[in-house]
Amino acid sequence: MTKSYNVAILGATGAVGTRLIEQLEQSTIPVNSLKLLASPRSAGKQLEFKGEKITVEATAPDSFDGVDLVLASGGGSVSAQYAPEAVKRGAVVVDNSSYWRMNDDVPLIVPEVNESALSSHNGIIANPNCSTIQMVVALAPIKQQFGLKRVIVSTYQAASGAGQSAWNELVAETTAYNAGEPVHANILPVKGAQHHYPLAYNLLPQIDVFEDDGYTHEEWKMIHETKKIMFGDKNSKAVKVTGTAVRVPVPIGHGETVYFETNDGAGATTASIQAALRSAAGVVLEDNPAEQLYPQPVNAAGKRETFVGRVRPDLENDDSFHMWVVSDNLLKGAAWNTVQIAERLVALNLVKVPEGASEKFPVTK
Amino acid sequence: MTKSYNVAILGATGAVGTRLIEQLEQSTIPVNSLKLLASPRSAGKQLEFKGEKITVEATAPDSFDGVDLVLASGGGSVSAQYAPEAVKRGAVVVDNSSYWRMNDDVPLIVPEVNESALSSHNGIIANPNCSTIQMVVALAPIKQQFGLKRVIVSTYQAASGAGQSAWNELVAETTAYNAGEPVHANILPVKGAQHHYPLAYNLLPQIDVFEDDGYTHEEWKMIHETKKIMFGDKNSKAVKVTGTAVRVPVPIGHGETVYFETNDGAGATTASIQAALRSAAGVVLEDNPAEQLYPQPVNAAGKRETFVGRVRPDLENDDSFHMWVVSDNLLKGAAWNTVQIAERLVALNLVKVPEGASEKFPVTK
Numbered sequence: 243m244t245k246s247y248n249v250a251i252l253g254a255t256g257a258v259g260t261r262l263i264e265q266l267e268q269s270t271i272p273v274n275s276l277k278l279l280a281s282p283r284s285a286g287k288q289l290e291f292k293g294e295k296i297t298v299e300a301t302a303p304d305s306f307d308g309v310d311l312v313l314a315s316g317g318g319s320v321s322a323q324y325a326p327e328a329v330k331r332g333a334v335v336v337d338n339s340s341y342w343r344m345n346d347d348v349p350l351i352v353p354e355v356n357e358s359a360l361s362s363h364n365g366i367i368a369n370p371n372c373s374t375i376q377m378v379v380a381l382a383p384i385k386q387q388f389g390l391k392r393v394i395v396s397t398y399q400a401a402s403g404a405g406q407s408a409w410n411e412l413v414a415e416t417t418a419y420n421a422g423e424p425v426h427a428n429i430l431p432v433k434g435a436q437h438h439y440p441l442a443y444n445l446l447p448q449i450d451v452f453e454d455d456g457y458t459h460e461e462w463k464m465i466h467e468t469k470k471i472m473f474g475d476k477n478s479k480a481v482k483v484t485g486t487a488v489r490v491p492v493p494i495g496h497g498e499t500v501y502f503e504t505n506d507g508a509g510a511t512t513a514s515i516q517a518a519l520r521s522a523a524g525v526v527l528e529d530n531p532a533e534q535l536y537p538q539p540v541n542a543a544g545k546r547e548t549f550v551g552r553v554r555p556d557l558e559n560d561d562s563f564h565m566w567v568v569s570d571n572l573l574k575g576a577a578w579n580t581v582q583i584a585e586r587l588v589a590l591n592l593v594k595v596p597e598g599a600s601e602k603f604p605v606t607k
Numbered sequence: 608m609t610k611s612y613n614v615a616i617l618g619a620t621g622a623v624g625t626r627l628i629e630q631l632e633q634s635t636i637p638v639n640s641l642k643l644l645a646s647p648r649s650a651g652k653q654l655e656f657k658g659e660k661i662t663v664e665a666t667a668p669d670s671f672d673g674v675d676l677v678l679a680s681g682g683g684s685v686s687a688q689y690a691p692e693a694v695k696r697g698a699v700v701v702d703n704s705s706y707w708r709m710n711d712d713v714p715l716i717v718p719e720v721n722e723s724a725l726s727s728h729n730g731i732i733a734n735p736n737c738s739t740i741q742m743v744v745a746l747a748p749i750k751q752q753f754g755l756k757r758v759i760v761s762t763y764q765a766a767s768g769a770g771q772s773a774w775n776e777l778v779a780e781t782t783a784y785n786a787g788e789p790v791h792a793n794i795l796p797v798k799g800a801q802h803h804y805p806l807a808y809n810l811l812p813q814i815d816v817f818e819d820d821g822y823t824h825e826e827w828k829m830i831h832e833t834k835k836i837m838f839g840d841k842n843s844k845a846v847k848v849t850g851t852a853v854r855v856p857v858p859i860g861h862g863e864t865v866y867f868e869t870n871d872g873a874g875a876t877t878a879s880i881q882a883a884l885r886s887a888a889g890v891v892l893e894d895n896p897a898e899q900l901y902p903q904p905v906n907a908a909g910k911r912e913t914f915v916g917r918v919r920p921d922l923e924n925d926d927s928f929h930m931w932v933v934s935d936n937l938l939k940g941a942a943w944n945t946v947q948i949a950e951r952l953v954a955l956n957l958v959k960v961p962e963g964a965s966e967k968f969p970v971t972k
Contacts (some may be wrong), residue, residue: 396761396864398810398853413785420782437899444905445763445855445862447917447931452896456877456919465922482923486864486931488763490810491856497810499761499851512821531817534802540809552812554821557830558847566812566851 246272253316254278257406261577303327326603329365343368364599372575374467379548383522389505395485398497415442446489460487495539537568611637618681619643622771626942668692691968694730708733719889729964737940739832744913748887754870760850763862780807811854825852860904902933
């Protein structure tokens with residue numbers, strides 16, 4: 243008999259949460275039972291899973307009794323509080339928040355890139371930031387064949403990366419602009435920040451809060467998560483990573499211009515990089531300038547893959563290239579990567595908390 | 608008595624043309640008479656200049672008889688044909704098209720950067736590409752103080768850079784999307800191209816046509832124009848310039864992430880670069896992360912300046928920095944820079960075609 247799993251989705255009602263339900267429905271994971279957990283505000287709401295109505299429950303520590311697998315997307319403070327509660331009760335947590343990503347006891351996983359790091363998990367596995375995931379999916383096959391010395395990325399990030407409310411705000415602002423009515427911004431660039439600015443017909447070079455060094459926390463995440471996923475150390479000196487993150491008036495689908503340097507004399511060419519990308523898991527190469535074929539957010543929305551195009555050599559630096567990467571930030575950038583990690587945990591028979599591991603994540607109040 | 612000038616605006620009815628009229632109106636140039644020239648399709652239309660109605664005329668070679676100064680924004684083929692006709696008749700042409708920019712006999716001017724190159728003009732002065740202008744305005748004060756070895760730019764370019772019709776298309780598409788109606792694209796990414804794609808809620812990593820090397824012509828322009836303006840040679844090896852140009856769903860105002868390397872050991876710091884930018888002509892430094900102050904297209908639209916923010920050091924490369932640059936692509940990127948060049952020609956008493964110079968630009972049919 244196939245083993246089946248008691249699954250809980252934490253933060254089930256958000257833009258990512260509803261997609262977690264949908265991706266789980268389409269996954270290979272045998273689901274015995276599904277619990278939908280959210281804030282008390284959303285409790286009582288009904289959502290469908292495989293044709294069955296499930297009532298959303300308010301999250302509490304004992305919500306995780308009897309649960310094998312938690313897919314969490316309720317935000318950093320929710321994961322900080324409840325992931326240890328779940329692990330304590332023997333559930334493995336795949337967490338989409340940023341809270342656990344830099345913890346040395348927590349693997350940060352993109353299955354196409356570093357699935358092997360799953361085997362050493364201690365009950366919590368972190369899902370990386372959306373903008374990081376699509377970039378490392380595209381860079382991994384290149385690194386594998388030609389090495390990787392340096393990355394400079396500029397992001398073009400969709401509103402939904404800041405949640406359903408930011409996405410709604412973009413549409414409402416755009417509608418108001420087009421009707422000649424006043425535009426009100428209450429959410430972007432960052433919920434709870436001192437100032438809010440419209441995204442409609444605008445560009446916001448701030449995603450998440452600012453660090454003391456002038457980088458935003460989003461940029462900080464891209465740097466350190468990329469190093470941890472691709473080089474096994476969040477402060478790895480084996481690669482240089484930097485960039486700028488910008489919010490653009492697009493609902494779904496992050497774009498990224500990625501400049502990268504392969505190892506000196508590794509012999510990378512545009513054709514060999516395209517070949518590596520063409521045969522890479524999770525990548526769709528859309529790269530034919532003569533046919534105006536290149537990735538676009540409107541085409542990537544709703545798909546699980548990472549789309550890559552505009553591959554070309556830097557004209558003045560050897561072994562250096564540029565590319566353009568697009569993916570659905572709510573799917574590969576969040577819900578699909580989370581469910582994909584869970585699929586791999588199931589396939590590798592890793593849905594269990596190792597003895598004593600939960601002590602690494604003490605429950606806090 | 609102050610000398611006054613007979614001025615013609617070529618391509619007077621487009622998005623840039625109407626702004627040329629407005630910028631000329633607000634300029635210090637003493638205008639004796641103004642002719643508005645356009646295609647036969649627009650002839651007969653009336654536009655206002657300083658409260659007076661002027662009837663648009665269809666352009667013909669003898670339109671330039673008695674004209675001292677032509678501000679041209681009718682596109683490449685119009686400038687190819689009519690700039691030599693104007694110069695032959697003794698008029699100095701400031702041309703906003705790309706047609707003459709790479710000609711060694713034509714200075715390519717951004718007054719804040721290389722005004723001195725005006726003195727050697729032969730009757731035609733070229734206005735650079737919109738995305739180039741704002742970048743070199745921001746880079747020039749940095750280069751002057753600390754040198755400049757390398758630039759990597761990613762652009763976030765507004766629809767109006769492709770003309771009024773592209774701007775209209777963006778608004779029409781967005782309105783249709785919001786109403787749940789089908790979206791039709793007929794103009795972007797490039798007028799007359801094989802395929803057209805919607806820009807509404809989307810990103811198009813193609814601006815202008817593709818070159819054989821995989822770069823777009825827009826990217827090619829940014830590379831070679833930057834070298835010509837800042838280093839006096841369109842193929843200068845003194846600086847490395849590269850980048851990716853992307854169209855974003857914004858009506859007015861290009862954004863640019865700019866990574867740049869100053870000379871080794873030149874001692875540039877974030878503070879010294881900010882100081883250089885703060886005192887630079889044509890630049891407004893908007894750079895205070897603590898106050899969420901940074902350039903945004905909605906704030907730059909309608910202004911002549913180039914706005915710079917997010918200045919910060921690269922964390923892994925010495926003497927290297929990042930910044931975010933925004934400007935109104937129709938003003939500093941086109942109409943204002945054109946009128947500003949004309950203002951400088953007037954101030955320097957250079958509104959005259961040097962003897963014999965017109966032979967450099969033979970009239971073609």
